[in-house]
Amino acid sequence: METNEAIAALTALGHSTRLAIFRLLVEAGPGGRMAGAIAQSLAVPGATLSFHLKELVHAGLITGESRGRNICYRADFNAMSELVSYLTHNCCAGAMDDSCPPASATTCGC
Template sequence: MEHKTATHALAALGHATRLSVFRLLVQAGHGGRLAGEIAADLGLPGATLSFHLKELAAAGLVSAEARGRSICYRADFKAMDGLVGYLTENCCAGDASCAPASRCGPAQ
């Protein structure tokens, strides 16, 4: 991942609402969530959610797919992995014992 791309992604995630939306989509997995479900779960007006989803999409962190009259949003796991990889690249001067453990599951 390039520095500019990482900066854009981190800036998008640097807003509390966008971080909440992204985390919700990560939790939803590859199936994603419909826009109305996201708005209801987070208590967001549709226009507000649309603005934040647009920012996440512009940063390459989410994708959208039309489902009839609804839109399903999904976290882009490849982009997420790329961002984490960029942040941990050359971690601890190559000493793998200090690198963060990569895992999928609830935070402890």
């Protein structure tokens, strides 16, 4: 991941609604969630949700798949892993043992 990509991802996640959407989609796993279900879960109006979803797609953190007149959104787990790797690159001066908290933390198996 390049620096500008990391900045775009972190900027997108820096808004409480977008962070909530992303966390909801991570929780949903590879199956994702339909836009209407996201709006209902987070009590976000449709127009507002569309804006935030567009920002997350633009940042490369989620993808959308058309299903007829609806769209199913999914977290991009590769992008999430790349962002975490970018943030922890050379963590603890490269110590990749249990003394470095990110190295010893469990990761998502998605």
